[in-house]
Amino acid sequence: MTANWKNRTLWTGDNLDIMRGMNSHSVDLIYLDPPFNSNRDYAAPIGSQAAGAAFKDTWALSDVDEAWHGEIADREPALYAIIDAAGLAHGKGMKSYLIMMAVRLMEMHRILKPTGSVYLHCDPTASHYLKMLMDAVFGPGRFRNELSWRRSNPKSHGKKNFPNCRDIIFRFTKTEDCTFNQVFGEHNPEYVRTAYKYREPDGRRYRLLPLLNPNNDRPNLTYEFLGITRVWRWTRKRMEQAYQDGIVVQLKPGAVPQYKKYLDESKGRTITNDWRDIEQAAGNEYIDYPTQKPLALLDRIIRVSSNPGDMILDPFCGCATALVAADRLQRQWVGIDLSSLAAKLVNKRLRDDAAGKDAGSGKLFFEIHHRTDIPARTDLGPLPDYRTHKHTLYGRQEGLCNGCRVMFPFRNMTIDHIIPQSRGGGDHLKNLQLLCGACNSTKGTGTQEELIARLKAQGLRN
Numbered sequence: 001m002t003a004n005w006k007n008r009t010l011w012t013g014d015n016l017d018i019m020r021g022m023n024s025h026s027v028d029l030i031y032l033d034p035p036f037n038s039n040r041d042y043a044a045p046i047g048s049q050a051a052g053a054a055f056k057d058t059w060a061l062s063d064v065d066e067a068w069h070g071e072i073a074d075r076e077p078a079l080y081a082i083i084d085a086a087g088l089a090h091g092k093g094m095k096s097y098l099i100m101m102a103v104r105l106m107e108m109h110r111i112l113k114p115t116g117s118v119y120l121h122c123d124p125t126a127s128h129y130l131k132m133l134m135d136a137v138f139g140p141g142r143f144r145n146e147l148s149w150r151r152s153n154p155k156s157h158g159k160k161n162f163p164n165c166r167d168i169i170f171r172f173t174k175t176e177d178c179t180f181n182q183v184f185g186e187h188n189p190e191y192v193r194t195a196y197k198y199r200e201p202d203g204r205r206y207r208l209l210p211l212l213n214p215n216n217d218r219p220n221l222t223y224e225f226l227g228i229t230r231v232w233r234w235t236r237k238r239m240e241q242a243y244q245d246g247i248v249v250q251l252k253p254g255a256v257p258q259y260k261k262y263l264d265e266s267k268g269r270t271i272t273n274d275w276r277d278i279e280q281a282a283g284n285e286y287i288d289y290p291t292q293k294p295l296a297l298l299d300r301i302i303r304v305s306s307n308p309g310d311m312i313l314d315p316f317c318g319c320a321t322a323l324v325a326a327d328r329l330q331r332q333w334v335g336i337d338l339s340s341l342a343a344k345l346v347n348k349r350l351r352d353d354a355a356g357k358d359a360g361s362g363k364l365f366f367e368i369h370h371r372t373d374i375p376a377r378t379d380l381g382p383l384p385d386y387r388t389h390k391h392t393l394y395g396r397q398e399g400l401c402n403g404c405r406v407m408f409p410f411r412n413m414t415i416d417h418i419i420p421q422s423r424g425g426g427d428h429l430k431n432l433q434l435l436c437g438a439c440n441s442t443k444g445t446g447t448q449e450e451l452i453a454r455l456k457a458q459g460l461r462n
């Protein structure tokens, strides 16, 4: 399905409302770096480029819409059970944070293409619960990696704890058939010096590696070569040819032969799940945005899990690290952030980057589409008139109003859009409920959460 927005779109608004308006299967890669439930609020230093940027990371049940909890219970019972268990074990703050995350992860799963991947950046505060949420949303077998990114400046966690110097990034894919371009790092010079210690007369470096087969039960590969009988990795023919070519050597008579692996044929250092080679943003790159991530980190993620032309989404884009990295790698991108200041910084950063990082003087060679509206999905096809669902809803709610929970006759019920149409809510069944006339007029164009709060204040609901 194609995206119902243009390349280089930057939205200012709540990512939940905006993602709900995005077409299904329209994004190749999602990187999200949400608040970590750190129990603190962030602000950029006064006088810095990002001055004024702030976001909160303290959570209470009043921060989350009660309708989200209901939606999770209806659509994803496993997710609901995990959140409830976390609430019991860890308290209401964690529960609220996880509800906020869960409804967004459900949308991310929907909008991701079958070959797509999600990288969820977090830290140990909530990583254990977030992984369970991801397992529930993406399904068994979709967890791919827990990446550790070692920060150069550890975060202090009080006087009686070891400071944390490791962020966690979960990689999940939508299906088995995911985009994955293996990347390699530069070899460490010390490793090159010790491992590739031999040189050809022309200076070419190589190391010697064993030729023994780990499987002892290979009779066709068991033979005598240069006076040594072993189970070899190669056939006799290949071994003899390699010996003639000077690739196989015996360092002294009686020694087990080995083969030469040349440094210039090595693809580089294997990148494992332990990322220690990426420094935090510094120098010109650092614009003081609270929790700004380094471009090199996003460069690696985007290279591995997307191809040129693919669509990258960062729903918590902050000062646009992922968007700048995506642009540099010729990917399409869309970013969302609540803060309107983030939009200004994104514009400036991309402008500077397009002009060769010459801060302030840049001309942008392309247009950034800055939007604040809620998109309308174009992949749903014509939906039946929502009023045709009234009987289904009456049966589903067993005759009870979803506001005051009182039973009403069918004719006294009215159909309500749970997420109001003005906030991107559609006419599909999942977004509809029955309310009695009084509850419907109390809700008006507000949210379900506001309705429940009003009913509670009036003593009409527990």
Ligand SMILES: C[S@@+](CC[C@H](N)C(=O)[O-])C[C@H]1O[C@@H](n2cnc3c(N)ncnc32)[C@H](O)[C@@H]1O
Pocket: 013, 014, 015, 016, 033, 034, 035, 054, 055, 289, 290, 291, 292, 293, 294, 315, 316, 317, 318, 319, 320, 321, 322, 336, 337, 338, 339, 342
């Ligand atoms: C940890 S920061 C992201 C930093 C970013 N990766 C960077 O390198 O600049 C989290 C961002 O999420 C934004 N945010 C928080 N809640 C949001 C929501 N519901 N919708 C959109 N953005 C949100 C905050 O304004 C903040 O900029």
